[in-house]
Amino acid sequence: MTAGPVERGHWVLIAGGxxxxxxxxxxxLLDAGHRVICVDDLSTGxxxxxxxxxxxxxxxxxxxxxxxxxxxDAVAAAIDGGRVSAVLHLAxxxxxxxYLARPLETLAVGSTGTANLIAVAEAHAARFLLASTSEVxxxxxxxxxxxxxxGNVNPIGERSVYDEAKRFAEALTAAHQRANxxxxxxxxxxxxxxxxxxxxxxxxVTNLVHQALEGRPLTxxxxxxxxxxxxxxxxxxxxxxxxxxxDVTGPVNIGNPNEFTVLELANTIRTILxxxxxxxxxxxxxDDPKIRQPxxxxxRTLLGWEPAITLADGLARMIASIRSASx
Ligand code: UDP
Numbered sequence: 001m002t003a004g005p006v007e008r009g010h011w012v013l014i015a016g017g018x019x020x021x022x023x024x025x026x027x028x029l030l031d032a033g034h035r036v037i038c039v040d041d042l043s044t045g046x047x048x049x050x051x052x053x054x055x056x057x058x059x060x061x062x063x064x065x066x067x068x069x070x071x072x073d074a075v076a077a078a079i080d081g082g083r084v085s086a087v088l089h090l091a092x093x094x095x096x097x098x099y100l101a102r103p104l105e106t107l108a109v110g111s112t113g114t115a116n117l118i119a120v121a122e123a124h125a126a127r128f129l130l131a132s133t134s135e136v137x138x139x140x141x142x143x144x145x146x147x148x149x150x151g152n153v154n155p156i157g158e159r160s161v162y163d164e165a166k167r168f169a170e171a172l173t174a175a176h177q178r179a180n181x182x183x184x185x186x187x188x189x190x191x192x193x194x195x196x197x198x199x200x201x202x203x204x205v206t207n208l209v210h211q212a213l214e215g216r217p218l219t220x221x222x223x224x225x226x227x228x229x230x231x232x233x234x235x236x237x238x239x240x241x242x243x244x245x246x247d248v249t250g251p252v253n254i255g256n257p258n259e260f261t262v263l264e265l266a267n268t269i270r271t272i273l274x275x276x277x278x279x280x281x282x283x284x285x286x287d288d289p290k291i292r293q294p295x296x297x298x299x300r301t302l303l304g305w306e307p308a309i310t311l312a313d314g315l316a317r318m319i320a321s322i323r324s325a326s327x
Contacts, residue, residue: 002125002127002183003247004245004247005245006034006085006086006127006244006245007085008032008033008034009033009034009035010034010035010082010083010084010085011034011035011036011037011079011082011083011084011085012029012034012035012036012037012084012085012086012087012088013036013037013039013075013084013086013087013088013117013120013126014026014029014036014037014038014039014088014090015039015040015066015087015088015089015090015091015113015117016039016040016045016089016090016091016092016131017036017037017038017039017040017045017050017061017090018038018040018042018045018046018047018049018050018061019040019044019045019046019049019090019091019094020049020094020192020194020196020197020198020201020233021090021094021131021189021192021233021236021237021240022038022040022045022049022088022090022091023038023045023049023050023196024194024196024233024234024236024237025088025090025237025240025241026038026050026053026059027053028237028238028241029241030053030056030058030059032241034058034085034086035058035059035060035079035082036053036058036059036060037059037060037061037062037075037078037079037084038050038053038059038060038061038062039062039064039066039071039075039091040061040062040063040064040091041063041064041065041066041091042063043065043093043102043105044093044094044098044198044201046196046198049196060078060079062074062075062078065113066089066091066109066113066116066117067108067109067112067113067116068116069116071116071117071119071120072119072120072123075120083124084120084121084123084124084126085124085126085127086121086126086127086128086129086244087117087118087120087121087124087126087127087128087129088129088131088240088244089113089114089117089128089129089130089131089169090131091109091113091117092106092109092110092113092131092162092165092166093105093106093109093162094133094162095201095202095203096159096162096202096203096285097201097202098201098202099161099162100158100159100161103158103161104161106161106162106165107161107164107165109165110162110164110165110166110168110169111165111168111169111172114130114168114169114172114173115172118172118173118176118182121182121183122176122180122182125183126183127183127184127185127244128173128176128182128183128184128185129184129185129186129187129240129243129244130169130170130173130184130185130186130187131187131189131240132166132169132170132186132187132188132189132251133162133163133166133188133189133190134188134189134190134191134253134255134292134294135153135159135162135163135166135289136151136153136163136166136167136170136188137149137151137152137153137289137292138151138152138153138154138163138287138289139152139153139154139287139288139289139290140152140289140291140292143291143293144257144259144293144294144295145253145292145293145294145295146253146295146297146298147188147250147251147252147253147295147298151163151167153167154287157286157287158285158286158287159285159286159287170186170251173186174186177249184249185243185244185246185248185249185252186250186251186252187239187240187243187251187252187254188251188252188253188254188255188294189236189240189254189255190228190229190231190253190254190255190256190292190294191203191205191228191229191230191231191255191292192230192231192232192233192236192255193205193206193230193231193232193233193314193315193318194232194233194234194314194317194318194321195233195317195318195321195322196233197318199322204221204228204262204265205230205265205315205318207219208265208266208269209269209315209318209319209322210322211277212269212270212273212275212277213273213319213322213323215275215277216277217277217278217279217280218266218269218270218277218278218279218280219279219280219282220262220263220266220279220280220281220282221262221281221282221283221284221285221288222262222281222283222284222288223281224261224262224263224266224279224281225261225262225263226261226262226284226288226289226290226291227259227260227261227262227290227291227292227293228259228260228262228265228292229255229256229257229258229259229260229292229293229294230256230258230260230265230311230314231254231255231256231307232256232307232309232313232314232317232318234309235256235307235308235309236254236255236307238305239254239299239303239305239307240254242299242303242304242305243299243303243305246302246303248298248302248303250298252298252299252302252303253294253295253296253298253299254294254296254299254305255294255296255307256294256307256311257293257294257295257296257307258310258311259291259292259293260311265311266279268311268312268315269315271312272312272315272316272319273319
């Protein structure tokens, strides 16, 4: 393991860099003085998310599925034999309806994709950061969730294509860490929202914000008493970069510990927009976690990180960005 922050001036590879969180990481790591190679097959990412970066000579885009063979050579060719100092694996569908529609691709990117990206990191003796998820805790029996909790996942349920893929990706990362000395970091990302979420991604924040903006009823799955803890994307990416630059090798929860029911989220959005579009109840998806809240003691104490943006502020920023894009 190399100690200290990732050295500036070399290439940081961001797999899934045209996606929601990945594209914000491209911006943040370029600002920090890295060169960035974004690898994305655009299956759920969007070229528009990185369009503002494409003319920069410290940025390059490789359109490619990370599950395809030959990734080490393809990366070397794209950066003209340059050095990769870190590999960040953000490549995966992340919204439940999207990963449920692509079950095999989701399992492949968590397994084969992770193996291929670790191979790139090992070829360059680079640091490897895995974007894992609160979904490794499944429908949790411990609340809030600490990193020492092993989770409650139905291994053959519909949702397992995402949950187990991420659990396998963590296992593979930890095995390479032990067997080969891979310089690895694992971030467990909790629900994140903000600009560049795809309007039709099907997640609760995007659905409710767009429904409220369009005066349509807000869709509440189940009775709306299930909870989530929502983190604004700028806070999330600040935490991920703090972990990347740290010496903390075990998993770290990065999320906002303020917990809301889905009904409270709907009410916050109605209040911000000063609208009352009504609610439309729909069935709860299978294995939908009933509660979720990160314990961020490790992030606070080891990284000195905690989120700063409230749900109301973050939603207002997201709504402003949607409005300015549609003007
Ligand atoms: N949900 C909802 N209405 C929607 C979309 C989602 O009530 O239009 C619920 C969903 O059942 C879950 C929570 O909101 O309980 C968060 O769902 P999301 O898909 O955003 O992410 P998850 O945390 O389940 O991965």
